[in-house]
Amino acid sequence: MPADFPPWPRVYASFARWRDTGLATELHDRLREAVRRIRWRKTRSAASRALSARRVLGRLKRAPSAALRWR
Template sequence: MMNVEWSVVRPLLPVPGWLWGRGGQPEAYCPGRCWTRCVISLDNGIKWRAIPAGFPPRDRVYALFRRWRDHVLVKEFHDRLRGRVRGKTAREAEPTAGVVDSQSAKADAVVSADSRGFDGGKLINGRKRHVVVDTLGLLLGVMVTSADIGDRAAANAA
């Protein structure tokens, strides 16, 4: 499965400057192995420090992950993979309908008061996670607000 995912992700990565003769050094570790380590960490909820042996060092993998995230490549990876899953179920790559739901969570005392709110329906003082999924249940978006923001207001704000 990792090879299939990597074959989709690889063309999305920018070509390193050293390949174009713009200086810099080649990556010390295979980006495919780093991708596998990122997927294992995110899929299984494993902490970066607890990844099994045989992978590149965690600090190098995490630096590569941050670079991908900062260039909005992680979202692009997700959107492409979602499009492929939808295609296998004979659906259009881009969904035309979505479902919004939310979950209120209590906020600890260290969370600033301006990012918290009171959810009167659930009697919770904290934050709210709003999730948008398509009709297959595939993730389209996530937004965190204060708990007093409703689903409709959060959807309009996004």
């Protein structure tokens, strides 16, 4: 244990109390959901960019001036 932590029995007692009341599980679940939301946003914005690029490329194939009007 790091030197700035209290003695390990006190730390373990706090953890055991959190575990018994369900707080440790609650914290874990909230952190997992936050990470999932952040990852979803990153993949979502990358997917949106890919779709936008496909639309522009598709319009360029049909008519170059149509792709410029789309913006």
